[in-house]
Amino acid sequence: xxxxxxKGTRDFYPxxxxxxxxxxxxxxxxxxxxxxxxxxxxxFEYLDLFTAKSGDEIAGQLFSFTDRGGRQLxxxxxxxxxxxxxxxxxxxxxxxxxxxxxxxxxxxxxxxxKGRLREFFQWNVDVIGEDSExxxxxxxxxxxxxxxxxxxxxxxxxxxxxxxxxxxxxxxxAGVPAEATDAALAVLDKRPKVTPEDFDRLARGIGMTDRxxxxxxRFQDCRSTAEVGEVLAGAGPEVRGQIDxxxxxxxxxxxxxxADYCCVDMRIVRGLAYYTGIVYEVFDSAGDxxxxxxxxxxxxxxxxxxxxxxxxxxxxxxxxxLRILLEQRGKLPSTLRSGQLEFFVVADGTGMQQQxxxxxxxxxxxxxxxxxxxxxxxxxxxxxxANRRGAKRAVIVREAGVAVKDLKTGQQQDRAxxxxxxxxx
Amino acid sequence: xxxxxxKGTRDFYPxxxxxxxxxxxxxxxxxxxxxxxxxxxxxFEYLDLFTAKSGDEIAGQLFSFTDRGGRQLxxxxxxxxxxxxxxxxxxxxxxxxxxxxxxxxxxxxxxxxKGRLREFFQWNVDVIGEDSExxxxxxxxxxxxxxxxxxxxxxxxxxxxxxxxxxxxxxxxAGVPAEATDAALAVLDKRPKVTPEDFDRLARGIGMTDRxxxxxxRFQDCRSTAEVGEVLAGAGPEVRGQIDxxxxxxxxxxxxxxADYCCVDMRIVRGLAYYTGIVYEVFDSAGDxxxxxxxxxxxxxxxxxxxxxxxxxxxxxxxxxLRILLEQRGKLPSTLRSGQLEFFVVADGTGMQQQxxxxxxxxxxxxxxxxxxxxxxxxxxxxxxANRRGAKRAVIVREAGVAVKDLKTGQQQDRAxxxxxxxxx
Numbered sequence: 001x002x003x004x005x006x007k008g009t010r011d012f013y014p015x016x017x018x019x020x021x022x023x024x025x026x027x028x029x030x031x032x033x034x035x036x037x038x039x040x041x042x043x044f045e046y047l048d049l050f051t052a053k054s055g056d057e058i059a060g061q062l063f064s065f066t067d068r069g070g071r072q073l074x075x076x077x078x079x080x081x082x083x084x085x086x087x088x089x090x091x092x093x094x095x096x097x098x099x100x101x102x103x104x105x106x107x108x109x110x111x112x113x114k115g116r117l118r119e120f121f122q123w124n125v126d127v128i129g130e131d132s133e134x135x136x137x138x139x140x141x142x143x144x145x146x147x148x149x150x151x152x153x154x155x156x157x158x159x160x161x162x163x164x165x166x167x168x169x170x171x172x173x174a175g176v177p178a179e180a181t182d183a184a185l186a187v188l189d190k191r192p193k194v195t196p197e198d199f200d201r202l203a204r205g206i207g208m209t210d211r212x213x214x215x216x217x218r219f220q221d222c223r224s225t226a227e228v229g230e231v232l233a234g235a236g237p238e239v240r241g242q243i244d245x246x247x248x249x250x251x252x253x254x255x256x257x258x259a260d261y262c263c264v265d266m267r268i269v270r271g272l273a274y275y276t277g278i279v280y281e282v283f284d285s286a287g288d289x290x291x292x293x294x295x296x297x298x299x300x301x302x303x304x305x306x307x308x309x310x311x312x313x314x315x316x317x318x319x320x321x322l323r324i325l326l327e328q329r330g331k332l333p334s335t336l337r338s339g340q341l342e343f344f345v346v347a348d349g350t351g352m353q354q355q356x357x358x359x360x361x362x363x364x365x366x367x368x369x370x371x372x373x374x375x376x377x378x379x380x381x382x383x384x385x386a387n388r389r390g391a392k393r394a395v396i397v398r399e400a401g402v403a404v405k406d407l408k409t410g411q412q413q414d415r416a417x418x419x420x421x422x423x424x425x
Numbered sequence: 426x427x428x429x430x431x432k433g434t435r436d437f438y439p440x441x442x443x444x445x446x447x448x449x450x451x452x453x454x455x456x457x458x459x460x461x462x463x464x465x466x467x468x469f470e471y472l473d474l475f476t477a478k479s480g481d482e483i484a485g486q487l488f489s490f491t492d493r494g495g496r497q498l499x500x501x502x503x504x505x506x507x508x509x510x511x512x513x514x515x516x517x518x519x520x521x522x523x524x525x526x527x528x529x530x531x532x533x534x535x536x537x538x539k540g541r542l543r544e545f546f547q548w549n550v551d552v553i554g555e556d557s558e559x560x561x562x563x564x565x566x567x568x569x570x571x572x573x574x575x576x577x578x579x580x581x582x583x584x585x586x587x588x589x590x591x592x593x594x595x596x597x598x599a600g601v602p603a604e605a606t607d608a609a610l611a612v613l614d615k616r617p618k619v620t621p622e623d624f625d626r627l628a629r630g631i632g633m634t635d636r637x638x639x640x641x642x643r644f645q646d647c648r649s650t651a652e653v654g655e656v657l658a659g660a661g662p663e664v665r666g667q668i669d670x671x672x673x674x675x676x677x678x679x680x681x682x683x684a685d686y687c688c689v690d691m692r693i694v695r696g697l698a699y700y701t702g703i704v705y706e707v708f709d710s711a712g713d714x715x716x717x718x719x720x721x722x723x724x725x726x727x728x729x730x731x732x733x734x735x736x737x738x739x740x741x742x743x744x745x746x747l748r749i750l751l752e753q754r755g756k757l758p759s760t761l762r763s764g765q766l767e768f769f770v771v772a773d774g775t776g777m778q779q780q781x782x783x784x785x786x787x788x789x790x791x792x793x794x795x796x797x798x799x800x801x802x803x804x805x806x807x808x809x810x811a812n813r814r815g816a817k818r819a820v821i822v823r824e825a826g827v828a829v830k831d832l833k834t835g836q837q838q839d840r841a842x843x844x845x846x847x848x849x850x
Contacts, residue, residue: 035795388520
């Protein structure tokens with residue numbers, strides 16, 4: 001008999017786990033310093049919760065199952081529906097704005113590809129109950145703050161910012177009828193992923209004329225609010241209001257010191273139907289990876305899930321593409337390559353294992369990491385194990401006293417056992 | 426439309442999440458200082474992996490499903506099968522002993538009860554590739570080290586230690602035939618949970634005579650290796666060897682300074698069939714909760730899952746019972762009650778939001794937690810929000826400079842903005 005992991009899932013051996021934890025710790029540290037509070041939801045929910053948000057077509061991307069009571073359940077493929085459910089359940093008692101983050105394990109029944117897995121981790125930050133573009137700026141700032149934290153520079157990654165209402169205004173201005181909006185957004189979302197010819201074919205396929213296609217192209221090529229203002233010069237005050245909102249958000253990001261990570265890019269549409277405002281995606285500059293992160297404003301979702309109509313905006317970043325980029329760019333600290341131990345305690349001579357164990361127990365009781373060899377073996381072999389385990393120091397236990405050896409410098413110091421245990425560092 | 430969480434699962438709102446994270450951080454800190462390295466496995470596996478270890482009857486406790494390729498999968502109900510699979514896959518390259526820990530999300534299709542949920546978190550520590558009782562001692566020490574870490578005293582919790590081979594020897598000595606061993610172990614495992622009359626009825630039900638029942642009772646009432654030695658005085662050298670092993674393990678735990686958490690208790694059998702040596706469970710002294718943790722030696726499991734025959738021992742502790750006990754005993758730190766922010770930045774006057782935002786951005790860039798009010802409102806209201814958010818200090822931004830107010834003492838100090846941002850703490 002032989003067993004293996006299911007395709008598209010990952011085994012995290014210690015060396016992989018250290019990397020995952022380093023990423024997760026970064027997500028958590030950045031979230032907390034940005035004033036977000038952590039929450040989590042169950043790994044499985046009623047199937048309805050997911051189909052209510054994203055329609056039945058998502059059911060094919062879900063791992064769903066039936067419990068013994070005949071209830072239809074599914075492993076969560078994303079966090080937002082659970083977030084909306086949790087907020088709705090306590091909407092009257094939660095002070096606003098609700099600034100929450102989560103680090104969720106998610107599963108999708110996809111065909112595994114590079115950077116796309118059937119199980120992955122995703123960092124989510126959301127601000128609920130705030131209509132101001134400051135809330136969008138906060139989510140984007142959190143992303144930039146994390147990118148900076150892990151050493152990815154503005155030359156290496158960019159947060160590309162678009163706008164759903166401005167894109168819809170451009171479709172209207174180009175003469176695309178309202179009933180074709182959803183189909184047109186889906187086609188526009190594909191533009192960066194297909195050839196110009198295929199894009200034209202897709203656009204014609206939903207009934208767009210060549211003039212409409214050219215007009216929309218011109219809008220999508222805008223890289224500043226000023227350019228958007230020119231292209232949509234004929235639009236009404238509502239559209240100008242949206243341009244101003246985007247401009248104010250960029251000013252806030254500039255005041256917060258992360259303008260160099262951000263750019264206006266009207267090609268960004270986002271696939272999901274529920275976005276209602278500013279939308280963004282994060283790409284590596286080399287451009288050969290999927291989006292690192294994406295997000296935007298979704299003011300209708302809580303209402304769809306049985307709650308009030310309330311402003312909401314949020315962002316999600318998965319671990320898979322991020323890790324590929326961090327590896328490509330050499331951003332993973334070398335300290336992650338091996339474990340870390342403060343002390344490895346060894347015996348200089350036989351019959352001293354109880355003394356070794358008692359030194360180990362005393363060090364751990366002080367909150368210090370310490371380990372020892374289960375085998376009674378020669379000092380040299382024990383020291384070799386200490387090195388393999390990444391220990392900083394060896395504590396050599398003798399008939400009388402101990403010697404503390406720095407395993408980097410090789411320096412060694414004799415100390416009385418009691419005195420050492422009183423001040424081990 | 427209205428949505429809720431599935432029964433037996435939990436929503437972790439921020440106040441609950443802080444408690445869960447406090448528990449998980451403790452598990453991780455203690456594991457690392459005890460020299461264990463973290464791993465994780467996928468949340469779902471092939472169904473076979475779980476049924477191969479624990480038989481088909483476990484299938485009823487699993488959430489299983491079929492993917493689009495027709496493969497039978499299941500959400501993991503425990504971590505050990507995945508651990509064994511992962512170790513087997515790299516058995517020839519992993520240096521031994523393998524000291525690993527995990528903090529796993531697990532799901533079981535149970536009827537939810539107090540301390541028993543359909544989704545929970547479990548801390549596992551395992552030592553693989555080591556036959557010495559030192560490996561068992563290390564797992565037990567890790568448990569004691571954690572109990573001490575969260576402030577549970579030896580008066581409040583006890584690690585009760587039994588032995589599978591000694592229990593089987595007692596059955597043999599009492600004249601229970603070998604073919605009745607598994608049934609008898611299952612009955613003995615129930616003894617602490619049923620009345621004496623029900624225990625007798627169960628034991629008679631599998632064919633045990635009253636004399637056999639009395640003899641086994643006498644063995645199970647042993648509370649020291651000396652008593653076990655007396656009861657099994659007529660047994661052979663192998664049994665005496667097992668008693669010595671248990672004795673040496675207790676001496677090691679004593680040398681490590683946690684003897685007061687440990688007691689010999691021959692009632693401990695453990696339900697699962699795969700244990701082969703020392704077994705233990707952790708109980709609160711009041712005795713009104715389920716076991717907090719349990720573990721033991723399982724030398725056959727890796728072989729059952731397609732690997733070599735190799736010594737292995739490990740322990741699991743869930744979060745649900747632990748949390749109930751920590752709450753009952755008032756061990757949760759009061760700091761978990763609200764969020765923690767280093768700075769809340771407020772504006773003294775209108776039209777200064779960009780300055781506020783830029784101070785916030787600068788503080789976060791220094792790795793310090795900082796937040797602000799999205800609403801432009803009176804200073805008093807902003808300070809109220811600062812207090813509600815659990816901020817330690819308010820930074821009051823003025824036309825010229827800032828004032829830093831300690832929100833506990835009320836002390837306030839004027840500072841130049843640049844000078845403050847250079848040394849905010």
